[in-house]
Amino acid sequence: MKLPVLILVLATLTLGGCQSIGGHGGDSTSPSPALYEQLGKRAGIATIVEDLLYLIVDDTRINEHFAGVDVEQFHTNLTDQLCSVSGGPCTYTGRGMRESHADMNITDTEFNALAENLILAMEANGVPVAAQNRLIERLVPMYPDIRNL
Numbered sequence: 530m531k532l533p534v535l536i537l538v539l540a541t542l543t544l545g546g547c548q549s550i551g552g553h554g555g556d557s558t559s560p561s562p563a564l565y566e567q568l569g570k571r572a573g574i575a576t577i578v579e580d581l582l583y584l585i586v587d588d589t590r591i592n593e594h595f596a597g598v599d600v601e602q603f604h605t606n607l608t609d610q611l612c613s614v615s616g617g618p619c620t621y622t623g624r625g626m627r628e629s630h631a632d633m634n635i636t637d638t639e640f641n642a643l644a645e646n647l648i649l650a651m652e653a654n655g656v657p658v659a660a661q662n663r664l665i666e667r668l669v670p671m672y673p674d675i676r677n678l
């Protein structure tokens with residue numbers, strides 16, 4: 530590829546990236562700062578995860594999995610993970626998804642129950658529906674590891 534052509538291609542890609550930061554288009558591969566901000570940055574995400582934990586405790590479809598879990602540690606790690614995945618300046622220091630969910634035999638119903646609770650927690654914190662969907666979209670690639678497939 531000749532240089533001017535390459536520059537044009539790169540410019541097009543960059544402009545496309547800016548559009549997706551503005552909330553249009555769908556760049557599902559690279560983190561967008563806009564999503565992180567729509568979630569209320571790390572503090573907002575921490576509140577969402579706290580609300581999620583309350584929903585999990587009350588949800589008989591999944592709460593047995595969480596018996597004996599270090600709640601503070603789980604809260605910190607999930608907050609950092611969602612922060613990082615949404616494009617925020619956080620480093621996730623927990624275990625990989627395959628390792629941390631091994632031997633749990635998580636079913637599709639259970640996976641969906643957790644996703645549903647996360648959506649409810651985002652809803653309760655005023656996160657726009659489009660942003661809710663974008664976060665869920667970024668968690669989907671973790672599905673095979675969490676389901677241990």
Ligand code: HEM
Nearest residue numbers: 591594595598606607610623624629635639640643668675
């Ligand atoms: C998109 C879905 C999910 C994400 C993003 C997710 C994320 C995480 C993260 C970040 C941790 C912390 C790992 C660590 O501390 O090293 C974790 C642990 C855990 N997850 Fe998930 N998870 C998901 C789905 C599920 C589901 C569906 C269940 C069960 C119904 C579940 C049950 C657990 C439990 C019990 C732990 C604690 C493990 C331990 O401390 O030994 N997770 N998850």
